[in-house]
Amino acid sequence: MTARQMKLGAFLWATGHHIAAWRHPKAHVTAGIDIDHYIQLARTAEAAKFDMVFCEDAAGLREANIGIASQTSRSIGFEPISLLSALAVQTSRIGLVSTASTSYNEPYGLARTFLSLDHLSGGRAGWNLVTSASPIEAANFGATGLKPHADRYERAREFAEVVTGLWHGKASGHNGQSFSVRDPLDLPRSPQGAPVMVQAGASDVGRDLAARTADVVFTAAQTFEEAKAFYDDLKGRLPAYGREPDDIKIMPGVAPVVAETEAEAREKYEELQELIPDDVGVALLSSYLSISDLWRYPIDGPLPELPESEGMKSRQALVIEQSRRDGLSIRQLARHFAGARGHWRIVGTAAQVADELQARFEGGAADGFNVMPSYFPGELDAFATLVVPELQRRGLFRTEYQGRTLRDHLGLKRPV
Amino acid sequence: MTARQMKLGAFLWATGHHIAAWRHPKAHVTAGIDIDHYIQLARTAEAAKFDMVFCEDAAGLREANIGIASQTSRSIGFEPISLLSALAVQTSRIGLVSTASTSYNEPYGLARTFLSLDHLSGGRAGWNLVTSASPIEAANFGATGLKPHADRYERAREFAEVVTGLWHGKASGHNGQSFSVRDPLDLPRSPQGAPVMVQAGASDVGRDLAARTADVVFTAAQTFEEAKAFYDDLKGRLPAYGREPDDIKIMPGVAPVVAETEAEAREKYEELQELIPDDVGVALLSSYLSISDLWRYPIDGPLPELPESEGMKSRQALVIEQSRRDGLSIRQLARHFAGARGHWRIVGTAAQVADELQARFEGGAADGFNVMPSYFPGELDAFATLVVPELQRRGLFRTEYQGRTLRDHLGLKRPV
Structure with missing residues (x-):
């Protein structure tokens, strides 16, 4: 090689x-x-x-x-x-x-x-x-x-x-x-x-x-x-x-x-994203953040301040960083991370x-x-x-x- | 059926x-x-x-x-x-x-x-x-x-x-x-x-x-x-x-x-039995009996009195029973049990x-x-x-x- x-x-x-x-x-x-x-x-x-x-x-x-x-x-x-x-x-x-x-x-x-x-x-x-x-x-x-x-x-x-x-x-x-x-x-x-x-x-x-x-x-x-x-x-x-x-x-x-084309790819992606139920997206986001009560906060509002976690520290940091950078709501973050599981x-x-x-x-x-x-x-x-x-x-x-x-x-x- | x-x-x-x-x-x-x-x-x-x-x-x-x-x-x-x-x-x-x-x-x-x-x-x-x-x-x-x-x-x-x-x-x-x-x-x-x-x-x-x-x-x-x-x-x-x-x-x-014939079967069996090294036979017998010092006893003498075991109680009883019934020496018992692992x-x-x-x-x-x-x-x-x-x-x-x-x-x- x-x-x-x-x-x-x-x-x-x-x-x-x-x-x-x-x-x-x-x-x-x-x-x-x-x-x-x-x-x-x-x-x-x-x-x-x-x-x-x-x-x-x-x-x-x-x-x-x-x-x-x-x-x-x-x-x-x-x-x-x-x-x-x-x-x-x-x-x-x-x-x-x-x-x-x-x-x-x-x-x-x-x-x-x-x-x-x-x-x-x-x-x-x-x-x-x-x-x-x-x-x-x-x-x-x-x-x-x-x-x-x-x-x-x-x-x-x-x-x-x-x-x-x-x-x-x-x-x-x-x-x-x-x-x-x-x-x-x-x-x-x-x-x-x-x-x-x-x-x-x-x-x-x-x-x-x-x-x-x-x-x-x-x-x-x-x-x-x-x-x-x-x-x-x-x-x-x-x-x-x-x-x-x-x-x-x-x-x-x-x-x-x-x-084969970018339009087809976008269409495939949107079709999948629209299939994500909000409660599932929020639940997955919660588990990434190692907190259990995310559903209590308004879904179209920002991520609340989070306590220090004993779970997956690195995942938590990733979500918080993205949330701040792009100003995403809980619903938007949930869809974003849920779709590809954070990848x-x-x-x-x-x-x-x-x-x-x-x-x-x-x-x-x-x-x-x-x-x-x-x-x-x-x-x-x-x-x-x-x-x-x-x-x-x-x-x-x-x-x-x-x-x-x-x-x-x-x-x-x-x-x- | x-x-x-x-x-x-x-x-x-x-x-x-x-x-x-x-x-x-x-x-x-x-x-x-x-x-x-x-x-x-x-x-x-x-x-x-x-x-x-x-x-x-x-x-x-x-x-x-x-x-x-x-x-x-x-x-x-x-x-x-x-x-x-x-x-x-x-x-x-x-x-x-x-x-x-x-x-x-x-x-x-x-x-x-x-x-x-x-x-x-x-x-x-x-x-x-x-x-x-x-x-x-x-x-x-x-x-x-x-x-x-x-x-x-x-x-x-x-x-x-x-x-x-x-x-x-x-x-x-x-x-x-x-x-x-x-x-x-x-x-x-x-x-x-x-x-x-x-x-x-x-x-x-x-x-x-x-x-x-x-x-x-x-x-x-x-x-x-x-x-x-x-x-x-x-x-x-x-x-x-x-x-x-x-x-x-x-x-x-x-x-x-x-x-196909009984003679052939016996010959196959004897051929296998003769391949058993004495130390391996005695070691396997020892592990069935859950004791470690069987090699200390004369190999052509009888099984010694054994302490109560915390290992496989049932296997131990089986060996002792056979030893008494047929008056077998340690060597004979070792070959007998080693060959078929007690079966x-x-x-x-x-x-x-x-x-x-x-x-x-x-x-x-x-x-x-x-x-x-x-x-x-x-x-x-x-x-x-x-x-x-x-x-x-x-x-x-x-x-x-x-x-x-x-x-x-x-x-x-x-x-x-």
Whole structure:
């Protein structure tokens, strides 16, 4: 490979990433439990030479209000390890990344499961480490509330250390603050050295954990400036851990709506936006802000002053920033963030979408992107058949896989 | 279906069930991480109309001594949920049962994972509940020793109650001694009503838990009398829980060595037995007896008096009983139990094996059997091509699947 090329992940999510995808006339409403649907998506992404498919996850429901939860595009769906294990034997090259929580698992079991998926797939597995910021999950695991942000990250740091130690076949046991583990795993070394480590924490402590342990960072950024600032900050943290800029691939989320013409793309987008019920939009915005009473405020008025949160600090900051910058009302913010779940939205032709991706990639704000199609399979097909060939024509994306493992695709060093 | 027919499970285990299988000239030594190997086994079992494949499991190594562990037939292997999820999309009818521990998991996560496998497979999943009796596992999950037997079973009872509650879609939360869970799962009801519950605990408290919650009981019994006594005892406990005898299928393990002639079968068996190293045999016997210093006693002398165990009480009793009955030395006991891991061994022709199975089935000592081939794939092939047709000729086993789910195959009621 000569020129630097971008990395692409296909974010899987039941019916689609747009919050109202399930109301779209082309929606596959029970997609979340249709394995043939997921096999089709993984094969489409593999044929388009994506680096990986990526499963977001939470242990359980996403919304405290079950009425609201049932009105979003992922009210039901497979648990991701079982899903990706099934996809492993229905694909041959594409990477398989799943989210799993450091709060509701034990490191020995998690290390074993991901290394098993890695062997099943011939070295294509990745773990997206999350600390689980939702009190909804906590309530299903015996906790009466969420642990403080700093405690979650301290546990996560030790958890990651134990897991990578097990993957790297370190013989000695671990005796730490939260965990003690005596034996090695009952599996040999990974075909790619170790599964790929992915992280998405964007707070200060989250960025430090990523700089210390992650191979890939998934992030949300609306503007070029936000993306660039995050990119430079994170890459700047690497030398402190003896790492080089290329050791981490930063891949923000992008929610494209693409069509043959710009007018068609806009029409598709507006059609989806109009399907968002206000109560669902406000509920999702509330959960991003980690507050429960947003519905009390006038929907056409401004965002109220918010208390310090123990939830997703970085998401909260993003919403507040956008609210101030554009003077948006609660309803406008809700629609804006609900549609793409806080991620970067591009609406246009293949050339327009490719222009935007190229600008962030070449401008040093991203090493690649996690693509979040509005609804499946239609919008993944549109990206694969319209945008990918455009990126390939520009020399910005591979036309064939060069290696067999996820580390090969991502151009990551093999751990020693 | 008119006459009562037996149920058959195919016990999967890397290279094979015989402890020295890995030393056999026909052994596939890296079978434990060869997904194509497992796909072949599952398809063979499905073509022979087995009810299910069954994965034993422990969270990690089986032997404290890594030197000994590496000299057994399952020193490495896939984690079973990832394995069975892959097999789910490579088969269409056969049941998929995995072991998972109530000591090292949380009920919300486990219920979600098994229900996900159940949806992936169209209603073919089963959970074999174990409380994890090995201090080796405990050492990898932050514990300094094994919890007392009664405490493990009390946690297991509550764990099973939470899991079945979640599977049955009970709306209200659970607030108990060990667990609190607020929400339902993010998956709809199982295609078979609920995944099948399997158990193997054979102590008094283990039998009560099985009588209360299990659909299938896996057990070890050397003689007809032992098997019959266990069968009658367990079925006798059902009325106390408002259940009928047919609500539980009792399926002991059986380790057949079958060939065209009895002489060939004996020769195959002796060849395997001679491959057992004494130190491995004694180590396995020690772990059955939950003691660590058996190697201190003369190998050709009798079993010493043993202290009360917090490990697998029922296994310990079985070994002591056999030792007294047949006056066996430690070496003889080690070979006897090591070869088939304490399960019932039958060596002979297809007709002889079928005779023995028929006698226990018709004598009211079993509803079916979990078949444990000595090495894979050869000995599963031998059972499928020699014994299954013989059982079918006798009307004792199905010639075609009648339904699509594991509950259908097992003739179990669909939970309401």
